[in-house]
Structures are given as C-alpha cells and as structure tokens.
Amino acid sequence: MSKAYWRSLSELEDSPEFREKVAQEFPLLAEALTDPRTRRDFLKLAGASLGLLGLASCRWPKETILPFAGQPEGRIPGVPQYFATAMSLFGNALGLLVTSYDGRPIKVEGNPLHPESLGATHLWAQAAVLELYDPDRSRVVVERQAGQRVVSSWENFRQALASSLARPQARGGRGLWVLADGTPSPTRERLRQALSQRFPQASWVDWDPLLNVREAEGLALATGVRAAGKPRLENAGVIASFGADILLRHPSAVANARGFAQRRREGKNRLYVAEPLPTVTGAAADYRLAARPERLLPLLLALARELASSGLALSLPLPAAGELAPEEREFVSRLARDLRQAGREALVLAGESLPAAAHAMVFALNRALGAEGHTVLYFSAPPVQGSLAQLQQALEAGEVELLLILGGNPVVTAPHVPWSSLFSRAEVVRLGLFEDETSRLSRWHLPQAHFLEAWGDLQALTGEYSVVQPLIAPLYEGKTAEEVLALVLGYDSAGYHLVRETFAKLTGGVFQEELWRQTLHDGLWKGEGASPLTLPAKDARWVNELGHAPAGDGLTACLTCDTKVLDGRFANNPWLQELPEPLTKLTWGNAALLAPKTASQLGVRHGELVRVTASGKEVLLPCFVLPGTAENTVGLVAGYGRKAAGRVADNVGVDVLPLFAGSWTTSVRLEPTGKRGDLASTQDQQAIDRIGLEALGHRVGELVREVSASSLAAGLEPVAKGEELRPPMPWKERGFTGEYQWGMVVDLASCIGCGACVVACQAENNIPVVGKKQVQKGRQMHWIRVDRYFAGKPENPKFAFQPMLCQHCENAPCEQVCPVAATVHSEEGLNEMVYNRCVGTRYCSNNCPYKVRRFNFFNYFKDVTPTRKMQFNPEVTVRGRGVMEKCTFCIQRIEKAKIAAHNEHRPLKDGDVVPACAQVCPTQAIVFGNLNDSSSRVAKLFQDPRAYGVLTELNTRPRVLYLAKVTNSEEAS
Numbered sequence: 012m013s014k015a016y017w018r019s020l021s022e023l024e025d026s027p028e029f030r031e032k033v034a035q036e037f038p039l040l041a042e043a044l045t046d047p048r049t050r051r052d053f054l055k056l057a058g059a060s061l062g063l064l065g066l067a068s069c070r071w072p073k074e075t076i077l078p079f080a081g082q083p084e085g086r087i088p089g090v091p092q093y094f095a096t097a098m099s100l101f102g103n104a105l106g107l108l109v110t111s112y113d114g115r116p117i118k119v120e121g122n123p124l125h126p127e128s129l130g131a132t133h134l135w136a137q138a139a140v141l142e143l144y145d146p147d148r149s150r151v152v153v154e155r156q157a158g159q160r161v162v163s164s165w166e167n168f169r170q171a172l173a174s175s176l177a178r179p180q181a182r183g184g185r186g187l188w189v190l191a192d193g194t195p196s197p198t199r200e201r202l203r204q205a206l207s208q209r210f211p212q213a214s215w216v217d218w219d220p221l222l223n224v225r226e227a228e229g230l231a232l233a234t235g236v237r238a239a240g241k242p243r244l245e246n247a248g249v250i251a252s253f254g255a256d257i258l259l260r261h262p263s264a265v266a267n268a269r270g271f272a273q274r275r276r277e278g279k280n281r282l283y284v285a286e287p288l289p290t291v292t293g294a295a296a297d298y299r300l301a302a303r304p305e306r307l308l309p310l311l312l313a314l315a316r317e318l319a320s321s322g323l324a325l326s327l328p329l330p331a332a333g334e335l336a337p338e339e340r341e342f343v344s345r346l347a348r349d350l351r352q353a354g355r356e357a358l359v360l361a362g363e364s365l366p367a368a369a370h371a372m373v374f375a376l377n378r379a380l381g382a383e384g385h386t387v388l389y390f391s392a393p394p395v396q397g398s399l400a401q402l403q404q405a406l407e408a409g410e411v412e413l414l415l416i417l418g419g420n421p422v423v424t425a426p427h428v429p430w431s432s433l434f435s436r437a438e439v440v441r442l443g444l445f446e447d448e449t450s451r452l453s454r455w456h457l458p459q460a461h462f463l464e465a466w467g468d469l470q471a472l473t474g475e476y477s478v479v480q481p482l483i484a485p486l487y488e489g490k491t492a493e494e495v496l497a498l499v500l501g502y503d504s505a506g507y508h509l510v511r512e513t514f515a516k517l518t519g520g521v522f523q524e525e526l527w528r529q530t531l532h533d534g535l536w537k538g539e540g541a542s543p544l545t546l547p548a549k550d551a552r553w554v555n556e557l558g559h560a561p562a563g564d565g566l567t568a569c570l571t572c573d574t575k576v577l578d579g580r581f582a583n584n585p586w587l588q589e590l591p592e593p594l595t596k597l598t599w600g601n602a603a604l605l606a607p608k609t610a611s612q613l614g615v616r617h618g619e620l621v622r623v624t625a626s627g628k629e630v631l632l633p634c635f636v637l638p639g640t641a642e643n644t645v646g647l648v649a650g651y652g653r654k655a656a657g658r659v660a661d662n663v664g665v666d667v668l669p670l671f672a673g674s675w676t677t678s679v680r681l682e683p684t685g686k687r688g689d690l691a692s693t694q695d696q697q698a699i700d701r702i703g704l705e706a707l708g709h710r711v712g713e714l715v716r717e718v719s720a721s722s723l724a725a726g727l728e729p730v731a732k733g734e735e736l737r738p739p740m741p742w743k744e745r746g747f748t749g750e751y752q753w754g755m756v757v758d759l760a761s762c763i764g765c766g767a768c769v770v771a772c773q774a775e776n777n778i779p780v781v782g783k784k785q786v787q788k789g790r791q792m793h794w795i796r797v798d799r800y801f802a803g804k805p806e807n808p809k810f811a812f813q814p815m816l817c818q819h820c821e822n823a824p825c826e827q828v829c830p831v832a833a834t835v836h837s838e839e840g841l842n843e844m845v846y847n848r849c850v851g852t853r854y855c856s857n858n859c860p861y862k863v864r865r866f867n868f869f870n871y872f873k874d875v876t877p878t879r880k881m882q883f884n885p886e887v888t889v890r891g892r893g894v895m896e897k898c899t900f901c902i903q904r905i906e907k908a909k910i911a912a913h914n915e916h917r918p919l920k921d922g923d924v925v926p927a928c929a930q931v932c933p934t935q936a937i938v939f940g941n942l943n944d945s946s947s948r949v950a951k952l953f954q955d956p957r958a959y960g961v962l963t964e965l966n967t968r969p970r971v972l973y974l975a976k977v978t979n980s981e982e983a984s
Contacts, residue, residue: 016715016800016811019694020607020617020636023805088113089885095122095534097469097477098136098462102193102222102393103127103262104469106534107136109482115881116140116463116482118774120930122534127266127471131933133259134575137770138586139463142444143486144882147583147657149446149458150487165488168440168455172498175413175438184210186412188437190402191492192419193219195393197476198468198513202496203396209500214405216397220424220578223262225363227392229370232553234546239392239472240374241543242358244270244280247386249353251283251314251346252292253307253369254362258763259291259574259593262472265933271295272761272934278720281979283346285310286362287569288604288646289594289639291763294799294810297980300342301606301641301807304569304676308369309333310343311361312557315372317347323379327372327551330558355381364569364675368556374546388543390472399425406433415499416441417492418459422449423653423666424578427673442495445583447655460489466506467491468513474541476517478510478530566609566645568625568679570671573601573650575766582653582660585780586770589791593764593812595635596694596799598791599783600664602635603681604646607805610636613681620688623647625670625679632665633688638805645679647671663783689783694799696789714961715759715800715811720979723957730975731959738966745821749839751919752942753900754970755926756952757814760977761936764797764812768928768937775901775927777887779871792865794898795928811976814928814937817842817863817898818961818969825855825864833895840942840970841900851893860962864897900939901926921947942970 017023092111097104106125110118119140123130142148154163154171179187187210191199203215223239230238242257244250244267255261258268274280275295284296287304302310313332319325335343350357357380361373377383399421405411414437422430434452441453450456464486467479490506497504514530515522517538530536572578574594575587582588589598603621605613615621617636622629623645640646651664671677716730772778772795779792795816801808819842825834826842833848834855856864870892883889886903890896901924908923921940929937940949952958957974960967 016713016802018798018800020638020805021695023801094480094482095477095531096463096479096482097122097125097534098139098479099194099196099469100133100135100221101260101262101264102195102219104195104471104475104477105132105136105265106471106475106477107132108534109140109463111482112885114483116143117882117884118927121265124533125471125477125535126473126475127263129266129269130930131265131269131935132767132771132931133265133933134587134590134765134767134770135577135581137767137774137931138581138584139461140774141586141882142581142584143461143463143483145583145657147659148444148461148487149450149456149489151458152488153446153450153456155454155456163455165490168457169498169503171455172440176499179210179213179412182212184213186410187213187415188402188405188411188413189213189215189415189417189496190419190421191215191217191417193217193222193393193395194418194492195470195472196468196493197470197517198493198509199496200394201513201516202493202500202509205500206496214397214401216399216402217395218399218419218421218425220572221260222395223363224395225365225367226361226370227395228367229361229372229553230374230389230392230546232367232556233371233374233549235549236544236546237392237395238389238544238546240360241388241390241472242267242270242360243386243388244358245273246270246356247274247280247358247382248356249281249283249346249349249358251350251357251359252285252296252362253311253360253373254286254304254364255360256290256292256362257360258295259765260572260577268763268765268933269935272758272763272936275760275977275979276758278723278977278979281349283342283349285342287641287644288571289637289810291574291593291765293639294594294812295763297978298342298345299639299807299809300338301639302339303567303641303644304364305567306339306641307362307365308557309335310339311365311369311372313339313343314347314350314359315376317343318350318376318379321347321351323351325375325379327375327554330554350380353380355385357382358386366556368553371553372557375551383546384543388473389546390474390541390544393470393472399428403428403433406436409436411437413437414439415495416443416449416453417495418442418444420447420449420580422452423447424649424668425673426666426668427671442490442492444489445655445657448653451655457495458487458489460485460491460494460506465489465491466510467493468510471535472541474538476514476530476536476538477534478514480531564643566643566679566681568623568645568647568670568677569641570647570649570667570675573648576650576660579650579653579656579660582650582663583657585659586773588659588663589780589782589786590766590769591693591796593766593797594639594799594810595637596692597635598691598693598786600633600689600691601648601651601667602633602688602690604635604637604640604648605681606640606642606644607636607638609640609642609644610634613683615681615683618688618690620684620686622682622684623667623670623679624682625677626672628669630665630667630670631684632667633690634683635690635692638801638808639810642806645681691783691786693786693789693791693796696791714798715813715976716959716973717759717811717976717978718957720977723977727956729956729958731963735963736958736960736972737968738964740822740966745836747821747838747840749837750943752840753819753905753924754840754940754942754949754953754972755819755900755929756938756949756955756958756972756974758934758936758938758952758974759811759813760957760974761934762797762812762814763934764799764810765933766797767931767933768795768814769793769797771927771931772898775884775887776899777883777889779867781869781871785868790866790868792867792896794863794865794896796863809978813973815861815863815961816928816971817900818861818967818971819898819900821968821970822966824858824860824965824967828854828858830854841902842897843902844896844899846888846890846894846896849894851895853895855895860965860967864895867892867894867896
C-alpha cells in the first residue's frame with residue numbers, strides 16, 4: 012500500500028517558501044565568490060576538523076600491538092592493518108575494529124565477535140577518529156596560579172600531588188574525594204579498591220549523565236539487587252517503551268537495533284511507544300502516543316491495572332492511575348491485549364526520566380508476563396559509588412581538601428551545582444581531553460589520553476572483557492584515568508602494565524602471555540562470562556512511591572540529550588555538528604521543539620526566536636515546530652551553548668541546562684520575540700521535485716512505500732507493478748560486459764534513521780565539513796543523506812526514513828549532459844567521476860533527479876598541513892575546488908577486494924565487498940553485492956516482492972533498489 016509522505020509542514024501545506032526552495036536548487040554564488048571573509052571561515056573550519064600539530068614519543072615500553080587479522084612477517088608500507096579495541100559509552104563497552112595505515116588510525120568499524128557491536132557501530136564510534144586528531148585537545152599540564160594560566164609539567168604536578176596528599180594521608184584519606192565518569196573499566200575498579208584500602212576515609216563518586224542509574228535503583232527496590240536489564244529484541248514480539256530510546260541512546264543500542272530489525276523484516280514484532288518528544292525509537296513504532304512527560308507514569312500504572320484486571324498475576328497493591336484521555340485509554344487497552352497474547356515474547360521498558368519505582372514496576376510486569384530470561388536478561392549493574400549531592404554537601408561543609416575529577420564535565424552537565432564557589436574551597440585536579448569549562452575552574456588541568464592512543468580495558472554488561480589497545484603513539488602528553496590513580500597510590504605505572512596486572516588477576520592470578528595475545532587479537536576475552544541473574548522477590552513497599560502529579564494547564568519543558576553531541580561531550584566534533592538530527596534535520600545548533608497546535612496557540616512561527624523562562628532564568632533560542640511533539644510540551648535539547656569546548660563548538664546553539672535544577676522536566680513560560688532565529692535544517696533541501704512530478708499522474712510511484720505485516724505473511728504481491736523497474740527503452744539498451752555487476756538494496760523496514768551511515772561515509776571518503784552558513788545554502792557535502800518523511804496528521808504522524816545516495820543509474824541523466832565526460836559509466840555498472848576532467852559546469856547536478864551530487868564551492872583542504880592529513884583515507888582522492896563529487900559505492904573497497912581475490916587465485920565471493928555505509932549499519936539495512944551472482948544476497952533481494960525503484964518512470968534504471976517499509980498495526984492490515 013502507499014501513503015502520502017511529506018518531509019515538513021511547509022511541504023504538507025505546499026507553501027510558497029517550500030516551492031521556492033525546490034525551484035532554487037543552486038543559490039547565487041556572488042557573495043561567496045567575492046567575499047574573502049567567507050572563504051577564510053571555511054578554511055578555518057576545515058583545519059579544525061582535520062588538524063593536529065605533531066606527535067609525541069611513546070611513554071610506555073615499546074610493544075607490538077596485535078592486529079585482528081593474521082599479520083605476515085614484516086610490515087608492508089601502505090597496506091592497512093586492523094586492530095581490535097573497544098570504547099565506552101552509556102556505561103557499556105562496544106567492541107571495535109580500527110583500520111590503521113602506517114601507524115595512524117583512520118576508520119572505525121564494529122568487532123563482529125563482540126556481542127554489543129556484532130560488526131556494526133553507532134555514529135559516535137565512527138566520529139571517534141576525528142576526535143583523536145582534534146587540534147583543540149589538551150596538550151600540556153596547566154596550573155592556575157592566582158587566576159593566571161601557567162603551563163606546567165607532569166613532574167611539577169607529581170610534586171604538588173605529594174604535598175596535597177600529605178594531610179589526607181595522615182587522616183586515613185579523609186578530605187580526599189574522587190569524581191569519576193562512568194567508564195566500566197576493571198582496572199579502574201581494581202585501583203578504586205586499592206585506593207579504598209590505602210585511604211579508607213577517602214570518598215569516591217561516579218557521575219555520568221548518560222548512565223542508566225534509575226533502572227539499577229528500580230531493580231534494587233524491587234529485588235534488593237542492583238542490576239541492569241539486557242533487552243533481547245530478537246526474541247520480542249510485542250515491545251512497549253515508555254520514554255526509552257532503546258534503538259539509539261541506550262547502553263545496548265547497536266545490539267537492540269540489530270535484534271529489532273531482524274524481526275521487523277519478517278513482520279514479526281509490534282512496537283508501542285509513549286513519549287513526549289519524537290525519538291528514533293518512536294519513529295519506528297507501530298503505535299505511538301505523544302504524551303506529556305508527566306503522563307508517562309500514569310500510563311504505566313494504567314497498563315499495570317489493565318493487565319491485572321485481565322488476569323495477569325501481578326500481586327501488587329496498585330494505586331489509581333487517574334483519568335485517561337480517550338487516546339490514552341485506547342493506547343493502553345490495545346497494548347495490554349497484545350502483551351497478554353505475546354506472553355513470554357512481551358517486553359516492557361522505561362526511560363531514564365522515569366523514577367526508580369517506575370523501573371521496579373517494569374520489572375514486575377516483565378516477570379509476570381514471563382519475559383524474564385527470554386526477552387530480557389538481568390546482569391549485575393556496574394558499581395556506582397556515591398552521589399553528586401554528597402559531593403556538593405561535603406564541599407559546602409569544607410570537608411574536601413583534594414578533589415580529583417577523572418573525565419566528565421560536571422560544570423556543564425550539572426549547572427545546578429555552584430561549582431565556581433565550591434571549587435574555591437578545595438584543591439581541584441581535573442583530567443580531561445579538553446581544557447574546558449570544568450578545567451578552567453580547577454587548580455590543575457591534566458591532559459587525558461584518547462582511547463585510540465592509550466592502554467585500558469572495559470567490561471561489557473554481559474561480562475565480556477576487552478583490552479583497549481592504542482592505535483598510535485600518544486599525540487600529546489596525555490595520561491589515562493588509571494595512570495593518574497596510580498600516581499595517587501604512589502607508583503608511576505604505565506597503562507600497559509596496569510592492564511596486564513588486571514588481566515592476570517581476572518585469568519587466574521598468573522599472567523598467561525598466549526591468552527593475552529589472543530585477547531588482543533580477538534578484541535575480547537569471554538572467560539566464564541557473566542551469568543544472567545535470577546533476581547529474588549522483595550516486598551512491594553516501593554509501590555507507594557508511584558504517586559504522580561496531574562498534568563497542569565501550563566507548559567512543561569522536557570529535557571533531552573542531543574542525538575549527535577549527546578550531553579555536549581562530542582560538541583567539538585564537526586562531523587557530528589554537521590550531521591542532520593534524525594527527526595528535526597537540524598545541524599549546528601538546537602531549538603525549542605513545539606507541537607504544531609501548541610505553536611499555533613502561543614502565536615509562535617517556525618524558526619522564530621522565543622524566550623523560555625523557568626525559575627527566574629531564561630534562554631533565547633529558535634522555535635522548531637516538530638510534528639509528533641506532545642501538546643503543551645517544550646522539548647529542550649542539551650549539549651549546546653558551550654563556552655570552552657573548542658573552536659568548532661564554542662557558542663554554537665544555546666545551553667538550556669540552567670533551566671533545569673537537576674531534573675528532567677520543569678514548568679516554563681514561552682514568549683515569542685517576533686525575531687527570526689538562526690536555524691540550519693536540511694529537511695527541505697535536496698527535496699525530490701514532487702511538485703513537477705504531480706503532473707505525471709498515476710505513472711509516478713511513491714518515493715516511500717510500505718506494506719503491512721499481514722500482507723507479508725499472506726504472500727505479498729510485488730509492490731513494483733509490471734514494467735515499473737525497467738520501462739521499455741525507445742532505443743537499444745546498452746549492455747554491460749563486466750564480470751561483476753554491482754548493485755545495492757536498502758531495506759526501509761530496517762532503517763531507523765540513526766545517521767551512522769552518513770558519518771561512516773564521511774570518514775571513509777574524505778568528505779569535508781562546510782559549516783553552518785553553507786548548510787543553510789544547501790551546500791553540505793554528504794554523499795549519502797537520510798531523508799525523513801511524515802505521514803498522517805501532524806499532531807501524531809507516522810515516520811519513515813529513506814537513505815538516498817547516488818543510484819548508479821544504467822541510463823544516468825548526469826552522464827548525458829556532462830560536456831567533458833567527467834561522469835561516465837563503467838562496464839561493471841558504476842557511475843564514475845573522473846575528477847581531473849571535471850570543470851564544474853554542474854550540469855550533472857542540475858540533471859540528477861535524486862539530488863545526490865555535491866559540488867566543492869571551495870577548496871576546503873587547501874591549507875591542510877602534512878601533519879593534519881593524518882585523518883585522510885589514502886585510498887580516496889581528496890577533491891579540490893570546482894569539482895563535483897558523489898557516492899562511488901566505495902570503489903576503493905571494490906578494487907582492494909579484487910586485488911586480494913586475484914592474489915588468492917579465486918573470484919570474488921559474496922560479502923567480500925562491503926561499502927562503509929553497509930558495514931556500519933546497526934540494522935543491516937544496506938546490502939551490496941554482485942548482481943551477476945544469482946546466489947548473492949543482493950541478487951535475491953532484487954527479486955524480493957518488496958523491491959522497488961525510486962523515479963524508475965524516468966527510465967533511469969537505478970542500481971539501487973529499496974524494500975518497502977513493513978508496518979505491523981491493525982490499521983495497516
């Protein structure tokens with residue numbers, strides 16, 4: 012079936028502004044070509060995105076890092092090597108496989124052996140390599156003396172540390188406090204325990220805004236055991252999410268996305284989501300309820316009561332849920348029925364914004380449904396020591412003499428604490444990647460080593476142990492948190508030795524060199540693993556904590572971390588700043604999100620600058636009218652408005668955290684100012700011209716198509732009718748004689764719109780960053796974009812995502828108009844660009860119906876120094892000004908695989924060639940391969956009844972086909 016999809020409210024209304032954007036595909040260049048200041052801004056930004064100033068010598072004993080794949084004797088310069096490592100985010104470990112060229116890491120992939128990555132990654136892992144080469148990273152030890160910044164040294168810090176520790180040491184550690192981020196490192200935990208033994212009166216606090224601590228607290232309420240749930244979405248038939256973004260911002264997001272897509276392709280799961288703001292998870296829902304944040308808990312209670320009344324053995328004294336609105340009642344009734352029918356294939360989840368008691372209720376529901384052990388497993392939660400409130404109280408009481416901050420940026424992420432005055436009462440030492448807001452208030456700033464250049468270790472929630480091994484010698488004078496802790500304990504051990512000591516303890520007490528090398532090679536050591544917990548039952552007194560306040564008539568502000576820079580920790584990464592946000596398509600900043608109806612009631616126009624006030628504090632930021640936002644709710648996105656992040660992120664966006672006193676919601680007042688805000692959204696850019704296509708009538712297929720799960724189960728008729736895929740040619744068709752014929756299939760049922768493919772393509776293909784002003788002019792350079800579409804009523808629409816890249820048309824319109832044959836077709840079906848022929852007429856881009864060609868208006872890499880080129884992929888040409896570029900199907904990977912197969916005297920096998928976008932995809936939505944091989948996955952998917960082409964009525968004969976989106980709602984059936 013087809014549905015009317017639209018990209019924005021402007022397109023839905025067919026406004027004059029939208030028509031003008033579609034008509035003006037190429038804005039005038041006069042200002043950019045004549046104003047030298049504009050050009051300098053770009054060169055400055057390009058340098059910031061790729062720069063570094065030099066290399067420092069290795070500080071630990073020289074050790075050979077073991078590659079993931081077998082290494083021949085000696086090293087061949089220019090031949091890439093692959094090393095296994097891991098990174099930490101959301102309190103969990105993600106296994107990685109990093110490509111290194113002659114000692115410099117350039118590309119990150121997922122480790123297929125690691126249960127949390129399964130060969131894929133999220134977008135933050137892809138962007139980590141650019142963070143490594145960030146020129147704004149801290150390089151030296153800094154001491155602040157009488158408010159003055161003084162460059163110091165590690166030796167001076169060691170001496171000062173010994174002096175500062177003298178008094179706490181004499182009192183058993185009293186007065187010594189450590190504030191650490193949420194890295195699940197066994198070595199750090201071992202050193203924490205050693206610190207506790209050495210200084211029994213010392214205090215330790217773990218603080219990370221991205222840790223899912225509410226779930227562990229809820230499980231402790233319900234069972235007496237601090238635990239964490241591990242969803243098994245590959246087993247889940249009916250999933251209910253109350254404010255949990257389980258497919259993107261979750262400790263197991265990559266594995267969750269893989270499991271969800273696996274069943275969705277078969278039409279065997281149904282997703283219910285209640286949330287105040289649209290999320291990636293909500294966009295994938297079959298039933299989505301746009302609910303105010305204060306309504307989530309009553310909805311959960313109503314679900315529990317509905318299930319109990321239908322016979323589910325909950326055995327809980329459930330409080331009343333209050334009156335439900337008609338749409339809420341329908342949502343809860345339908346969900347309860349489906350959960351009962353699903354039984355052990357049911358799964359209920361709650362977000363971090365809900366209180367601990369709500370997570371206890373979720374546990375009780377899952378246990379009663381039989382989901383425990385099937386769709387969710389429980390493991391011991393990583394230890395979380397102390398609280399930020401305890402640290403604040405101790406600082407106010409003058410009980411802190413020495414505060415050691417290991418990572419994190421509490422001055423930004425916890426602005427409700429008066430850090431400036433509190434830090435003046437103690438000696439503060441801060442270890443960080445950047446000399447940021449927290450470091451500028453500290454006595455000492457210590458440069459932190461990046462995980463790609465340092466030894467460390469991580470343990471996944473499910474127990475797998477990974478060694479974090481360096482891919483490059485340390486660029487600056489950085490140390491890891493574990494090395495700084497070793498200094499506090501009185502021994503100056505390198506991270507390499509600290510990790511080996513931990514490994515020996517974990518593997519039986521005696522160091523095993525062969526097992527160590529195997530762990531480095533594989534990227535993980537499973538050992539005995541962590542067995543799922545069988546949690547005991549506990550009294551239900553926690554039910555009394557489920558009281559809720561009724562929704563008021565005013566506006567409620569709902570805080571959410573950004574889907575790109577998160578809480579601001581990645582704000583200085585230009586790849587992430589320029590990545591369009593999945594739902595709003597915003598780049599380079601944030602906005603106040605409003606529902607269309609709420610915006611109309613407040614008299615606020617899309618893009619207008621608004622004043623948001625709460626508790627005597629106010630912020631000014633643009634308004635973004637986003638369909639699917641709950642009414643009377645203002646979505647405020649954290650992570651922006653930084654003042655000491657670096658040249659890329661400083662003063663980008665608005666800091667909204669001061670409005671929230673450490674909570675997720677607050678009552679606010681919103682007033683329009685009548686002024687225009689400065690938004691850079693791509694939602695109406697590169698819009699495929701459906702205005703002109705409407706004249707083609709019924710010959711035009713929908714860009715996004717969908718089928719129901721019931722029709723899929725009953726035997727689907729092809730969605731591409733008759734000769735739609737290959738309309739008859741009025742002339743003789745060209746034949747392609749290549750041994751391999753390349754093609755791609757994109758499954759819209761699997762795509763969740765996370766954007767990892769966009770960042771992976773940028774890293775692989777040396778794609779430049781252009782900056783906010785150029786994005787506003789439609790000049791972003793991404794070779795693949797993810798179009799977001801709405802369908803239905805703007806109040807609560809359905810969502811769809813469609814990755815759009817060069818279609819490598821067999822009858823390519825771009826090739827027919829190039830006057831210098833700069834874009835040609837290969838015998839293997841690739842639409843190729845010959846960069847040194849291109850003279851920049853841009854006829855090809857004008858003639859491309861898919862809007863996927865990109866033009867270099869500036870030479871973004873002109874002033875890049877030799878040392879700053881370390882991030883470049885040497886297998887991909889760096890393009891200059893005046894040259895057109897586009898997706899190449901990662902031709903460098905095709906050629907590399909051909910050479911390897913030739914050397915092994917064999918033909919290419921299915922799976923030998925995997926483009927960057929396909930390799931990174933958590934849901935495996937992108938499949939690439941040889942169409943001449945009838946047994947290949949891509950050849951089989953070309954014959955799938957869900958397969959269709961975009962704009963095939965133009966006789967372009969694309970080599971990229973799409974599989975129709977699968978929905979599993981009763982309405983779709």
